Each structure stands twice: as structure tokens, then as C-alpha cells.
Amino acid sequence: MQGHASTLRFHDRTGQPHHLPCSKCGHQGDGFEKVRFAVTMNLSIGCVFQRHPACKGAIICDDIFVVAPLLEALALVAELKLILKRDLDLDLDVPNFNCYVPGNRLNDNQAHELFKNILANQQSCSDLTAIDVGVSTKGLCVAGVPIGDDAWDTTFVEEKVEAVILDVCKIHHVLTDDIIHYNMLHFCQNTHLGFLAWQGNQGPQHAHAPYFRITREFGVFSHS
Amino acid sequence: MKISCTLLAKKTAPGTRCAQVTQLLASDWDVHNVDNPLVVMKLDIINAFYSVRRQAQSDVLAEKAFTSCDNGNVRDGDMIPCARSLRKYSGYF
Numbered sequence: 227m228q229g230h231a232s233t234l235r236f237h238d239r240t241g242q243p244h245h246l247p248c249s250k251c252g253h254q255g256d257g258f259e260k261v262r263f264a265v266t267m268n269l270s271i272g273c274v275f276q277r278h279p280a281c282k283g284a285i286i287c288d289d290i291f292v293v294a295p296l297l298e299a300l301a302l303v304a305e306l307k308l309i310l311k312r313d314l315d316l317d318l319d320v321p322n323f324n325c326y327v328p329g330n331r332l333n334d335n336q337a338h339e340l341f342k343n344i345l346a347n348q349q350s351c352s353d354l355t356a357i358d359v360g361v362s363t364k365g366l367c368v369a370g371v372p373i374g375d376d377a378w379d380t381t382f383v384e385e386k387v388e389a390v391i392l393d394v395c396k397i398h399h400v401l402t403d404d405i406i407h408y409n410m411l412h413f414c415q416n417t418h419l420g421f422l423a424w425q426g427n428q429g430p431q432h433a434h435a436p437y438f439r440i441t442r443e444f445g446v447f448s449h450s
Numbered sequence: 451m452k453i454s455c456t457l458l459a460k461k462t463a464p465g466t467r468c469a470q471v472t473q474l475l476a477s478d479w480d481v482h483n484v485d486n487p488l489v490v491m492k493l494d495i496i497n498a499f500y501s502v503r504r505q506a507q508s509d510v511l512a513e514k515a516f517t518s519c520d521n522g523n524v525r526d527g528d529m530i531p532c533a534r535s536l537r538k539y540s541g542y543f
Contacts, residue, residue, distance in 0.1 A: 228467070229536040251498045258542050262498060265543075266507040269530060273520040282475045286468040288498035293475040294456040295482050299491050313519045315503040327487050329479040340487075366490055369465030373490075423462065429527045 260287050270313040271306065278302040279318050296327075296344060300351045307353055321356040326366035330375065337361045370421065384424055390415050501539065511543060 234246040252259035254439040264285070271290070275283060281294035281302045290306075292299050303318075310316040324352045338361050345351050345447040365374015365382065394415050472490060478487040509515050513529045525528070 244469060258539070260501065262504075262507060262543060263502065263537070265510050265536065266502055266504055267512055269506050269524070270520060273523060284468050284471040284475065286464055288495045291467070291468070291472045291492065292495040293488065294491075295486045296489050297462060297486050299489050301456050310495070312521065313503070313506060315501055316498060317501070318486070319494040319496045319498045326476075326491040326492075327488065328476050328492040329487065332487065340485075355458065360492075366492060368469040368472045368490075368492070371465055371469035373476075375518055414485060421465075433451075441523075 240375035260297070263287065263434045267310075267314065268279050270309050274302060274309055277305070284368075289369055291368060296340070297348075300348065300354060300357075304350050304354055322360070323354075323357050324366055325357065326374065327361070327363045328374075330337055330363065332363050334361065337363050374449065386422055388417065390418055507543065513538065 234248050237243050252262065264287075265331075269286070271283075271285065273308075275281060277292070278298060278301065280298040281292055283293060284291045292302060296300065296444075303323075307318045307320075310318060325337075325341070341357065341361055344359060345355050345357065356444065363379035365372055367373075367382065371380045394411065397407065397410050397415070402409065476488060476490050482488040505517055505521065509519075510516070510530055510532050513530050513532045515524050515526055515530055518525050
């Protein structure tokens with residue numbers, strides 16, 4: 227079985243055996259590792275969700291998204307935190323949680339206040355007191371895809387575009403090999419923007435699509 | 451409208467599908483009370499791939515629990531449901 231702590235033994239060219247202690251972890255770059263990880267987490271997470279019928283969720287790799295009314299969501303997350311630690315030795319990073327309150331019925335301050343009040347009054351949520359750091363009423367990034375109101379989506383995409391353009395400029399100065407330069411632009415930076423452009427949300431970011439075309443000569447994205 | 455457009459998208463990467471599902475689940479925010487609004491919470495796991503204990507993987511593939519888990523709700527010897535299609539890939543685990 228892969229992913230278990232083990233000792234790797236190999237013989238070098240002189241026949242001398244070597245032993246290397248390996249920690250438990252997946253192999254970087256192994257596409258099947260996502261499946262292994264999902265199979266590992268499936269049981270514990272499924273059991274917890276089963277006890278909270280008001281909560282729904284989506285999971286991709288190690289990103290877990292819980293969609294539920296606030297009280298029920300907090301109850302589920304508090305239990306999930308305990309179960310994941312006991313069963314799988316996994317720690318949830320509470321200060322890095324992000325919460326999105328859709329609907330524009332609350333502003334950010336009101337949402338923060340609501341979270342703070344509920345966390346202060348719910349004994350079962352004592353482990354989640356740092357959660358209000360990432361509360362937003364505008365939008366959320368789900369696996370690299372922005373979901374939220376149009377203004378938030380647009381800002382998100384614009385910031386990503388700026389970051390990619392900055393990276394492209396750096397690559398232009400650092401790389402001297404034309405092929406590597408082209409491949410970096412074509413398969414890394416272009417793919418990043420392409421993902422944002424076609425990720426399916428027909429919102430304002432779709433309007434950016436024609437702007438992204440790589441020209442090998444300049445190594446920058448030009449208007450089409 | 452936004453959701454229906456999303457679902458009609460021709461190209462779907464795994465991340466896009468996850469976003470579509472999340473967006474769909476969050477679409478009925480208006481039926482919830484403002485005092486207990488619908489929220490989307492993104493949970494973060496510290497060093498997930500490097501620290502996860504893999505015993506559960508063996509148990510799921512064997513369709514039988516060999517250790518107690520889920521706070522004792524799943525006990526040693528209990529049957530565990532597993533997708534049959536995973537058996538084709540048993541050599542990769």
C-alpha cells in the first residue's frame with residue numbers, strides 16, 4: 227500500500243544495500259493520489275455528514291466545502307474537526323477557514339457580528355472561535371473558481387490577471403531558452419488564464435477571454 | 451440564470467465541477483432566515499496529503515472495518531460500503 231510509513235531498500239551499482247526511512251505521504255505529481263486520498267477520507271466525512279442532514283457539501287482533494295444554515299454548519303464542522311483528528315490524524319486549520327454568506331442580505335460587518343455572537347453562545351463551537359477571520363458576503367474562491375456577485379468575480383479575475391502578467395514579465399527576464407520560455411507561457415500562464423476564462427461561469431470574467439493570447443516574440447499577453 | 455449557464459458549460463475541469471456543485475447547493479439562500487443564513491464554508495486541512503493516516507483506505511477497499519472509527523459508531527468488523535469500480539484500480543493503492 228502506498229502512503230504508509232515504511233522503509234525503502236535499494237541496492238546501488240556496487241550491490242551495497244541502503245535503507246531509507248520514508249514518512250507517510252503521497253507521491254508528488256502522482257495523479258492517482260487524489261483518488262487514494264478521497265478513499266481514505268470518504269468514510270469519516272460521510273459518517274459525519276450523515277448525522278447532519280441539513281448540511282450538504284462538495285469535496286475536491288483536500289478542500290472541503292460545507293453548504294448549510296450557519297448553526298448547522300458550525301455544528302458539523304465542530305464534529306468534523308474532532309473526527310478527522312481521531313480517525314485520520316488530520317488537523318483543520320480554523321483561522322484559514324473562509325465563509326461566504328450569499329444573497330447580499332447582510333454586509334460584511336453584520337456577518338462578522340453574527341458569527342461572533344453564535345460562536346460566543348455555542349459551547350460546542352469553542353474550537354472554532356477564530357473562524358470569523360475569513361467571513362465574506364461578496365464571494366468565495368472554490369477550487370480556483372470565483373463564486374459570488376459580479377463585482378467580486380470581476381475583481382478576483384482582474385487580480386489573477388495582474389498576477390499572471392507580473393509572472394510573465396519575470397519569466398521574460400529570467401529565461402533565455404526560447405523553447406522553455408514558450409512552454410512556460412503556453413502550458414503554465416496561458417493555462418491559468420484559460421481556466422479563468424472558460425471555467426464555465428458566464429459572468430464578467432468571460433469578457434476577458436479575447437484579451438489573452440500569447441505572442442512568443444514578446445512573451446506577454448496581447449489584446450486580440 | 452448564472453447557475454444554469456454554469457451547468458451548460460462545455461468544458462469542465464474538476465475544480466469547475468466542484469464550484470458548479472457548490473454554487474448549485476447555495477442557490478436556495480433566500481429560503482433561509484437572516485438570523486441563521488445559508489453559508490458556504492471552505493475548510494482547510496493542515497498538510498493533508500502528508501499527515502493523513504491511511505488505515506481507513508485499507509478498510510474501505512476491503513469493505514470491512516478493521517479498527518473502530520467515527521467515535522465508535524463504526525466498529526471493528528462492521529461492513530463498509532465501497533464503490534465496486536475501485537476494485538479495478540486495486541493495484542494502484
